[in-house]
Structures are given as structure tokens and as C-alpha cells.
Amino acid sequence: MREPFVMVEEKPFLRLLEWESRFPGLVAGFTMRTGGESEQPYGSFNMGLHVGDEAQHVVANRKKLAKQVEMPFASWTCAEQVHGNQVCQVVAAGAGRESLNDVISAADGLFTEQKGVLLTSFYADCVPLFFLDPVSGAIGLAHAGWKGTVHRIAEEMVKSLQLQHQTKPQDLLVAIGPSIGGCCYEVDERIMSQVRTCVRDWESAVTPPQNGRYMLDLRRLNTAILLELDIAMENISSTEWCTSCRTDMFFSHRKEAPIAGTTGRMVSYLGWKDQNQKGEGSAS
Numbered sequence: 001m002r003e004p005f006v007m008v009e010e011k012p013f014l015r016l017l018e019w020e021s022r023f024p025g026l027v028a029g030f031t032m033r034t035g036g037e038s039e040q041p042y043g044s045f046n047m048g049l050h051v052g053d054e055a056q057h058v059v060a061n062r063k064k065l066a067k068q069v070e071m072p073f074a075s076w077t078c079a080e081q082v083h084g085n086q087v088c089q090v091v092a093a094g095a096g097r098e099s100l101n102d103v104i105s106a107a108d109g110l111f112t113e114q115k116g117v118l119l120t121s122f123y124a125d126c127v128p129l130f131f132l133d134p135v136s137g138a139i140g141l142a143h144a145g146w147k148g149t150v151h152r153i154a155e156e157m158v159k160s161l162q163l164q165h166q167t168k169p170q171d172l173l174v175a176i177g178p179s180i181g182g183c184c185y186e187v188d189e190r191i192m193s194q195v196r197t198c199v200r201d202w203e204s205a206v207t208p209p210q211n212g213r214y215m216l217d218l219r220r221l222n223t224a225i226l227l228e229l230d231i232a233m234e235n236i237s238s239t240e241w242c243t244s245c246r247t248d249m250f251f252s253h254r255k256e257a258p259i260a261g262t263t264g265r266m267v268s269y270l271g272w273k274d275q276n277q278k279g280e281g282s283a284s
């Protein structure tokens with residue numbers, strides 16, 4: 001399968017081109033680590049306000065991304081992520097864009113059908129899930145580390161879209177973004193005991209144990225959950241980018257935090273441009 005997250009013109013983010021080209025006005029992608037203002041260990045395109053970086057650098061990085069994707073910075077919307085499975089409907093843009101004080105509290109998933117809202121969430125190895133209902137236009141982002149995955153945040157998102165936007169699972173498009181791969185994500189029995197009970201087909205995501213340790217592919221585990229929810233296989237696009245293999249491109253908590261104490265965060269972003277709203281990147 002072709003890689004869905006594509007670098008275009010050396011910009012510091014990967015674009016979900018198959019969605020952007022199919023749906024005019026949609027912006028979708030995932031940032032990389034270079035091209036921003038933050039200093040080490042957040043060098044340099046850190047998007048997270050919660051990891052100890054200088055707030056002014058983070059805000060400058062966020063504004064730079066907004067400008068490059070031609071969405072006003074006022075549309076940037078984010079939540080406090082807690083490795084849970086709660087998803088939240090966004091009815092107004094702007095939460096958490098410059099400060100943690102007004103961030104949406106304790107939600108690892110955000111969804112909306114409004115234009116002019118740029119949904120964002122933050123990563124250093126965890127799995128970004130992107131949702132798009134082409135019928136209603138509803139979009140969603142979910143942050144799925146191992147905890148969010150085994151607590152089936154993907155299902156919470158699908159159920160919320162069904163309830164609020166009458167989304168049919170067979171219509172829904174899902175993209176799975178850059179994250180730690182099955183090549184690098186070694187887990188122990190404590191995690192495996194929850195993996196085995198979270199979905200029928202968990203075995204497709206696990207390499208048989210060696211020395212009591214397992215290699216877990218969280219992208220495949222989320223795919224297994226999505227298939228169980230009647231999402232069509234041909235509507236699921238999954239990346240091959242591994243954040244731990246490619247620390248030249250991405251922040252990796254697993255790889256870098258033990259050495260540097262912490263690291264920066266990439267952002268997943270998804271939004272519909274509002275044609276009535278002037279983008280900061282557009283000519284005035």
C-alpha cells in the first residue's frame with residue numbers, strides 16, 4: 001500500500017495527501033521535529049506546551065504551522081491528553097492554543113463538523129488516528145497510546161460520530177499516522193494481558209515472545225479494533241513511518257526520554273477551511 005503521509009516541498013510536516021486531494025478545503029497531516037524555534041531537548045518544531053519548553057517558542061511553532069496550512073491560528077484547538085478514552089465534541093475553535101489554562105480538559109479525542117476549527121493532538125510515539133465521515137463532513141482526531149488503544153478510544157470516536165452525526169461505519173475513512181512501529185515497541189506481560197482482552201484479533205498485532213518480551217504493533221491493534229467496528233479495510237490508511245526508527249524526523253519518547261529526560265511533541269492536525277474566514281497564510 002502507498003504511504004499516506006507524504007512530505008511535500010521540504011515543509012516540516014507530512015500531508016495526508018489522499019484525503020486533501022479528494023476533499024478540497026480539508027487540511028490533514030502530521031508535523032516533523034525540524035523547522036521550528038525550540039531549543040534542545042525540544043529541538044526544534046515542538047508543539048507541546050506541557051513538556052517544559054518555553055511557551056513562546058511553542059506558540060511560535062504552532063503559528064508557523066497554521067500559516068503553512070493556511071488556517072488562522074485562531075482555529076487551533078487542543079485538549080489535555082491523559083491516555084484515557086474520552087472523546088469531546090468541539091463547538092467553538094481556539095481552546096488551548098496559547099496556554100494550558102483554557103485547554104479542553106482530559107480528552108484524548110476531539111471531533112467536530114464545523115468549518116474553521118483546526119483539531120490538534122500531540123505525539124512522541126503514540127498513535128494518531130484521523131477520522132473523516134465524507135457524508136456529514138464530521139472529522140475527528142484520537143490519541144492512542146497503548147492505554148488509549150486497549151481502552152478502545154477508536155470505538156469511543158466511532159460511537160460518538162454515530163450518535164452526533166449519524167455516521168455509518170461503512171462510510172467512515174480512517175488514517176493511522178506516524179508512531180512507534182512493531183519494529184521498536186517492546187512490551188511486557190503487564191501490557192500484553194490487556195492487549196489480549198481488547199479485541200478478538202489481537203494476535204495480528206503481536207510478534208511471538210522472545211525472552212518473555214513481545215513486539216507490539218499498535219497500528220495493527222487499532223486496525224483490528226476498527227475492523228471489528230465494521231470500518232472497511234479499504235477505508236483504513238496506515239503509515240509505515242516509525243517514530244523510533246526515524247529520530248532524525250520525529251520525536252520519540254521511547255528512544256529519547258531515557259537519555260534527554262524528555263523530548264518534544266509532534267502534532268496531528270485536521271480541519272476544514274472556512275472560506276469566509278481569512279487564513280493567516282493567505283494574501284491580504
Ligand SMILES: [Zn+2]
Nearest residue numbers: 183184242245
Ligand atoms: Zn521502528
